[in-house]
Amino acid sequence: MKVLNFLFAALFLITVTSCSSARSTTRQGVDLQQYRSFTLVDNDDTYLPQISKVHKSQIENAITTEINKISPENLGVTGADVLVNYFVVVDTKTDVQTYNDYYSRRWRNLPINVELTYYKEGTLIVDMIDAKTNKTIWNGSTSSVVTSNSMEVERTINKAVASLFEQFRKDRTPKS
Template identity: 45%
Template sequence: MKTTLRFLSVTLVLVFVSCSSLQVSSEAANNADLKKYNFYTLAETEEGFLPNVNPTQKMQLVKAIEEQARALSTVKNNSGITGPDVLINYFVVVDTKQDLDTYTNYYGRRRWRYQITEVEVREYTQGTLIVDFIDAKTKEVIWHGSTTGVITANSIKLEQKINDAVKAIFDKYKKDQLL
């Protein structure tokens, strides 16, 4: 069972069950003026980064983040002149959770009664995508966003689910930027 769950967590990151919009939590630094940033790029990561994500899913995640960063940047191809204003760093956390349900059934007749209590244990894998926006000059986090969902075995929609999670985080950043 543990081998199956481990395989599931390694092969299926960020496949969220819910078709509704993803819930994103965010926090901006107290002194950060999110409106002053114009050029965003993905931070470089070390080899072996994200041990719970296979190379295909990492590539899909990087592609989705880079696409959203390009859409967010108001200055295009600025890295050769002054460098990026914001480095985007990301991380994925995969955890196994349990859900318990208890059912009690009563059976009986006139002179006797019988009670059955059943406990149903369901294990599931939960994935959290964390994205940090880091000021390239000061190296301080200016904005932090995350979204969490249940990972499922439906690998057909994996890329779409990753794109939805990344888009939800970037949409939240855009809303916070306007405030």
């Protein structure tokens, strides 16, 4: 029975950590339906010191693609209703695995082995700001493990941005 509980807990943990979903907050009293045009805020290279120019470009391309899906008539618009800004945070995380050494039965208490694994987790935060009032109307974030494989990084960025904008589209639909 303990083995089944352990396997269920491990499966649940793997499922939760492998697909980090987008989280969002909409400013109270704001109707997201009223906003029709969006533009990406142009940030200089010192704004995001933790990521490379290539990754910055990939994030901006993914955001622009998603903006154009929301509002196809958005292309070339000046004076947009919403300014879209983003920020990236990369943290070093520690995964701790402990297990008993069942093969060393000479001692009364079984020794516990601890295995530490360090990895990087990136969090993408997207803010949508009302251009007239300069107040944030929507905020979304998603996190994922950062890999060194450049093709995988681009796929992860595209997937993360798509999940954030999917959440925005859900928040934008009128609640009945």
